[in-house]
Amino acid sequence: MRGVCVVGTAMSRFGKMSESARESMTMTSMKAIEDAGLSPGDIGAAFYSNAFGVAERQLHIGPLINSALGIGDRPSIAIESACSSSSAAINEAYAHIAAGLEDICLVAGGEKLSHLSTMEATTYFAMGSDYTYEASNGVTFPGLYASMAVAHMNRYGTTQEMLASVAIKNHSNALLNPLAHLRKKLTMEAYKESPVVAYPLHLYDCCPFSDGSAAVVLASEEKARELKDEIVRIEASERAGTAATLQDRRDMTGIEGAAVASKRAFARAGMDAAEVDVAEVHDCFTIAEIMAIEDIGFFRKGEGGRASVEGETAIGGRIPVNPSGGLKGKGHPVSATGAAQFHELYEQLLGKAGRRQVDGAEVALAHNIGATGGSCTVHILRRRR
Amino acid sequence: MEEGIFALRCGKCGWMTATYAVACASCGTGGLERVRLKGDGRVLSFTILNVPTEEFAQDAPYAYAVIDMNEGCSTSGWMPSVRSAGDIEVGDSVRFSGRRGRASIFVKS
Numbered sequence A: 001m002r003g004v005c006v007v008g009t010a011m012s013r014f015g016k017m018s019e020s021a022r023e024s025m026t027m028t029s030m031k032a033i034e035d036a037g038l039s040p041g042d043i044g045a046a047f048y049s050n051a052f053g054v055a056e057r058q059l060h061i062g063p064l065i066n067s068a069l070g071i072g073d074r075p076s077i078a079i080e081s082a083c084s085s086s087s088a089a090i091n092e093a094y095a096h097i098a099a100g101l102e103d104i105c106l107v108a109g110g111e112k113l114s115h116l117s118t119m120e121a122t123t124y125f126a127m128g129s130d131y132t133y134e135a136s137n138g139v140t141f142p143g144l145y146a147s148m149a150v151a152h153m154n155r156y157g158t159t160q161e162m163l164a165s166v167a168i169k170n171h172s173n174a175l176l177n178p179l180a181h182l183r184k185k186l187t188m189e190a191y192k193e194s195p196v197v198a199y200p201l202h203l204y205d206c207c208p209f210s211d212g213s214a215a216v217v218l219a220s221e222e223k224a225r226e227l228k229d230e231i232v233r234i235e236a237s238e239r240a241g242t243a244a245t246l247q248d249r250r251d252m253t254g255i256e257g258a259a260v261a262s263k264r265a266f267a268r269a270g271m272d273a274a275e276v277d278v279a280e281v282h283d284c285f286t287i288a289e290i291m292a293i294e295d296i297g298f299f300r301k302g303e304g305g306r307a308s309v310e311g312e313t314a315i316g317g318r319i320p321v322n323p324s325g326g327l328k329g330k331g332h333p334v335s336a337t338g339a340a341q342f343h344e345l346y347e348q349l350l351g352k353a354g355r356r357q358v359d360g361a362e363v364a365l366a367h368n369i370g371a372t373g374g375s376c377t378v379h380i381l382r383r384r385r
Numbered sequence B: 001m002e003e004g005i006f007a008l009r010c011g012k013c014g015w016m017t018a019t020y021a022v023a024c025a026s027c028g029t030g031g032l033e034r035v036r037l038k039g040d041g042r043v044l045s046f047t048i049l050n051v052p053t054e055e056f057a058q059d060a061p062y063a064y065a066v067i068d069m070n071e072g073c074s075t076s077g078w079m080p081s082v083r084s085a086g087d088i089e090v091g092d093s094v095r096f097s098g099r100r101g102r103a104s105i106f107v108k109s
């Protein structure tokens, strides 16, 4: 297998945007290509994600974006893996380059949802569950994670304050990120007073509905060394699954596929969780971050809530988690999220993260979950000379 | 929709699911048999929905529960009569009481 590196990244401002996902993804792709010091003609193949394209009445956006970049002759494909779509797309691009099929690939993900009402968007999101057996019984996406939260609280004594501490930290990190959707300090009082969306999850336990896009350019290690003095290599790109429907799992207090993908990623990279300097994890809901840091192995099972409330995951803590603000603060334009995690980690590893910089970060981990964990992707990145 | 609540069981190892499957997730055997459940179980976990989907627009707040059925599989249940977190706990006994569309309605027993 050939070495594969990140050579360029970009993301749009997350939040509400006037342009379509297709337009936003095209502009962000161009920025990522420029960030790499390349031009569109250097791209061999493109991998795009836009899971909710149908909400904009547009499918098959790959050729549209390629054509707008002036490379309508290049192959493209759309990859759908719910909220982990663009990290699944990164895994595909990685495999193409590692196998020698291509030298340089473009990955971009984006979403436009803000034209939908709360109930319409809630209904679209519920399509990521097992609609027949879960949503048809009245549950929503926040509701599924809420039932995982109840199970976690019941078994490990995780408290509402522990959940809140994740939201407060990620809101305060997002304040340092000019591209974040929610740029608002969150207090414990405001958290407690906010409406309950799905017990025990309050409004502030949930990531928002966001528009936006993110893009990543990957290249073979050989090409990357021609382009850059310092390279960021993908040390591991691993995916795993979990039984799709929550009720079919032995355990609802964690996501088995995330634990498996993490183990494989550490084995592939020849390192362990203690060597990671900074992580972006899938905090679609506060409980999801608590489960993530346990599944990855940063903390023992059941200790994630305590670690969060004690500040171990803050910038400057033992293992900074979601310095970008995460899905919770930065926003979660579903298909953009995996690529946006790469954007943050690439900047962190190159020391370009501004006021949210984790000092001396050399090893980074990205953890991205599709739906309630049916799809799990874990990447490990390392800066090298 | 046929009245009652059903599951699929592996004839070889006894593994069960109340979702859609054609092969056993435990031993790999194909040809699962359809069995009727008595309808009694216990709450494994739950949530109270205040922001519902379009199908349940008129119903919130209500509970959704993951339920461990006495026969040894888990299922999802809609509990329209449970309207606040104070009215339900993990471990509560519940029973199947009918359907609305594809939803399996459960009540406390």
Ligand SMILES: CC(C)(COP(=O)(O)OP(=O)(O)OC[C@H]1O[C@@H](n2cnc3c(N)ncnc32)[C@H](O)[C@@H]1OP(=O)(O)O)[C@@H](O)C(=O)NCCC(=O)NCCS
Pocket: A083, A117, A118, A122, A125, A141, A142, A182, A197, A203, A204, A205, A206, A207, A208, A209, A284, A285, A332, A371, B051
């Ligand atoms: C929580 C939720 C129901 C709120 O719905 P919504 O349509 O955004 O709500 P509203 O538009 O009425 O927002 C009300 C206010 O709260 C803010 N807000 C909305 N969601 C927020 C969130 N998650 N966190 C903080 N603030 C939020 C809005 O900005 C708005 O503020 P404003 O009045 O100052 O503009 C919705 O964001 C949600 O379901 N999130 C989860 C999405 C999801 O499931 N993603 C998939 C995960 S894998």
Ligand SMILES: [Zn+2]
Pocket: B010, B011, B012, B013, B014, B015, B024, B025, B026, B027, B028, B029
């Ligand atoms: Zn079997």
